Amino acid sequence: MKVTVRLFAGLRELAGTRALELDVPAGAVAADVWSALDLGEEPAGLLVAINKSYAESDTALSEGDEVALIPPVSGGAFRLSELQLSLDDAVREVASDDAGAIATFTGTTRARSRGREVVRLEYEAYEGMAEAEMERLAADLKTRHSLIEIAIHHRVGIVGIGETSVVIAVSSAHRGDALAACAEAIDTLKASIPLWKKEIYVGGEEWIGQGS
Secondary structure: OEEEEEEOHHHHHHHOOOEEEEEOOOOOEOOHHHHHHOOOOOOOOOEEEEOOEEEOOOOEOOOOOEEEEEOOOOOOOEEEEOOOOOHHHHHHHHOOOOOOEEEEEEEEOOOEEOOEEEEEEEEEEOOOHHHHHHHHHHHHHHHHOOEEEEEEEEEOEEEEOOOEEEEEEEEEOOHHHHHHHHHHHHHHHHHHOOEEEEEEEOOEEEEEOOOO
């Protein structure tokens, strides 16, 4: 049977393609896809999504499935944009007469990282799944904190030095909830949403992994 395989970040560069069609035997499971690609040793922390939902390695495949191989991610009304981001836009999305506090976070591109001079960043996302996972993140934060609204906007494509890569705004009746949820949002975003960051240095480049 045939499945479509999508690849991201360093895996895409390793394979030389963003997507390909793969023949797998009847009864194949998600874990069989990597070995069928013949790309060498499976990278540590590799995740699999089937039809835009995370899946266990023993999940059975069906004819026509879209299988995404997801390397450790880096960390985006949950918007991905190739255009410059506006914190004011995110704040307007969460504003409410019931809000006693709006907490925000803005992530920007710094000129030096890991002891090297950075030229620019390049972000790549599994579009469709990334927005859905950001929405799930927001729903989870709302269940554990007394929030009114939350907005997350993330850049994709090239982000220059000093430019904004992510903005988060959280509104709540009380500042404690808003501040805690905002901090948790960026930490979880960087660890679990299918977004990847490549740092382009003077004289080199590197895909940055989970939690960076």
